[in-house]
Amino acid sequence: MTTRDKIKAVAMTHFAKGGYEGTPLSAITKEVGVTTPAVYAFFGSKEELFLSIFEDVLKNHYHSVKEAIEEAKSGTVEQRLYQILRGAFTYHVSHEEETIFYKRAMMFPPAPLEDKLKERFGETEGMLTGEILTLLTEGIETGVIDDRPIEDLLDGFLCLMDGLFLQMFYYDEKKYEQKLHNIWKLFWSGIAGS
Template sequence: MTRNRIKEVAYKQLAEKGYDQATLSSIAKEVGIKTPSIYAFFKNKEDLFMAVYKDLLEEYYLHIKRSIANFKNGSAKEKLYQIVKELCNYYLSQPEKTAAYTKLAFYLPPTLNDKVKNIFNEMEEMLFEVLETIFSEGIEQGIIKDQPVDDLIASFNCLMDGLFLELLFYTEAKFRRRAEQVWNIYWNGIYKEH
């Protein structure tokens, strides 16, 4: 329980203050423990924030996988669109987590870059199998152009990464409009016309 509370306070402080200003002492104070108690759960500040980063990504990817499960009988287009829609909904409905994720992804000390990349790649693998199935089925059904599945997955991941960045710059209404526009262009690019 204390471990989870520490991580919860850490991501909230990260969202508000950024990595440098979210100190172990300020986290401990808000949790209601002494700073050395944090070391019973985490080696250091880096270890704590890498655990927070992993949790944020894992929660997002599990959310996506659950939402796709509701569309198991849907077409490839419906499943891919559901992922895009859920990306938008998830990040818009979780502003504190989105801010924390952003700060972990873009504003960390360079010494943590490799750790962040490793965690990101590990978490992205969770979605790889889902996307591989969707694209393979779409190709077999003649809905998606016959292209290497790895290429299709890479392009879809770039679409999602781009949408995430758009989220940082636009109002919700403009972001949703742009997400629809980009989705339509993307789908038209991979759709196999009959």
């Protein structure tokens, strides 16, 4: 593992835990075992370091969602929707710090980077929303989902995702997995066709 990669890896966990402003470069380099100016051999500034990590995280996030969707191509609508949740979260649960970094960057971006970051979020979200809409529509058409306004269903699903997202902060992996299952059952019985 190169110094550059070590810096990025360590920086990510620090930015996740302490935020951009709350993390001095010295905290990162100290853990890497290198002096602070070493950062400037690879990154133009602290901002660039952050941005570089951010791009990686975004890419990973995007791929994990995409993968989850593709893995679930062959089940019932319920299974496939559930798989989206499960897929995204198994990834996140196994990359906890990356997830926290992502969420933090999304919800509370460092002031000087705000614009750049917000720009980049839309894309991934768009892809995800599209896929969910497709599934919900299919569900309605095949009758497994109640015939309500599609937007309401989408809102509900996204709300569910957000709630589950937040709850990852409170529970450990095992508990979380179970809760995820239970909550999904509840939600499904709310939208399932009668």
